[in-house]
Amino acid sequence: MSVLALQLAGPLQSWGASARFARRSTENAPTKSGVVGLLAAALGLDRDDDTRLAELAALRFGVRIDQPGTRIRDFQTARHFDTGEAMPLSERYYLADAVFVAAVEGPAPLVDRLHAALRAPAYLPYLGRRSCPPSRPVDLGVHHDADLETVLAAEPWRAADWHQKRRRHQERIDLTVHLEPAADPGGSTGRNPDAARGDTLRDQPLSYDPRHRRYALRTVRTATVTVPNPHARPREAATVPAHDPTGHLEGA
Template sequence: MSVLLMQFAGPLQSWGASSRFARRTTEPAPTKSAVIGLLAAALGRARTDDLADLVALRFGVRVDQPGTSLRDFHTAHRFAGGGAMPVSERFYLADAVFVAGVEGERELIEELHRAVRAPVFLPYLGRRSCPPARPVDLGVFHELTLGNALDREPWRAARWHQRRRGRESSIRLEVREDAVADDGPVDTVRDQPVSFDPLHRWYALRGVSQRWATVPNPAHRAPATVPDHDPVSVLGGARCT
């Protein structure tokens, strides 16, 4: 098996899993449906194309910088007639950074790697209004599992965020992966894409396991050492008269 790692960093991201009508929420981390959609777009696939090979990939994401939630309001008018659409709420993650990965057969992973480096359709972070601020590609790793690759990848948080936690030599990061049979209790989300066809979008349920990875902090600052100092030592030979 081989693993393709990607980083998602930008001023805004939005990863909807249950957005409906005028309220468009975001999950706290990239969804499998969004990442599979990004890869399919990079390959140049149409929305009606078969997704079976991409859906079969094992998916995981590491939260390197959780970001902050941001709410915005969206107004629009109908193209025909110019009538106003209902005002909608849009939720985003600001200043977030994630490391996501997919695991699968070597040939498919290498094809995806080439597509991510030279995409047919440009990638975006959940919505078209959210372009990436860094290169998406983090490389391909052969003979590694998805979990091993996520554990070994350096911390990708912004430098200012790393310095903010400079007292810590290592950082615990949340990792979310496709659940397997022996993972025990798992979360269930409806973000397993079956079809992106605009006339028949279909998403299935997916089990998600949670764990923690520990990575070094490159901005760690060792605490300053204070030399031993006795302020009255100079009075050692003094005598009172």
């Protein structure tokens, strides 16, 4: 298997797994449906191309939270294009100043094709919503003969410099990782026995067709990886004072 790593950083991001009427929430980390949608856009897939979407949805997905950011709320007003009537006020949530490392694992030919598309996308990538462009290059490269866990653990800490310097007293940083269970080719079900363990999230894309968007549940396992802090300051060794104020007592 091969792994394609992505850097998702921007002033604003929004990764919604559910929407209720005029309220548009965001998850704390990028969703699989959002990242697969980004890759599908890079390939130039049509929204109603469910057959090719299924190939991308079968990729194993993981994401690492390098900088959690701050959740903010916004309000949006709009008017109907044809009638000019005011639409209901909508409430929208975003993650500000967040940084994530996402990765997809799959067959090498598909991963290489996605990598090439990401470097010359048919449609520009955005971070969950069109109003959220990335502030850094998304492409972090392809790792052949690798797995999701290894890549997410080995990737350097991608948080902003100011965020890293705030934690300069820590030489190593613990980061949260959300992973799909690994496949088990030797099993009768083709999935890892631990696949049922973990949280569930309805962000497995089945169709992006505006007429009938559909998403299924998938299992998400949470783990922790430790990475070095490039801005860590080494601790100073304790020094012995040149003058010992109790030295004269030893001879008394």
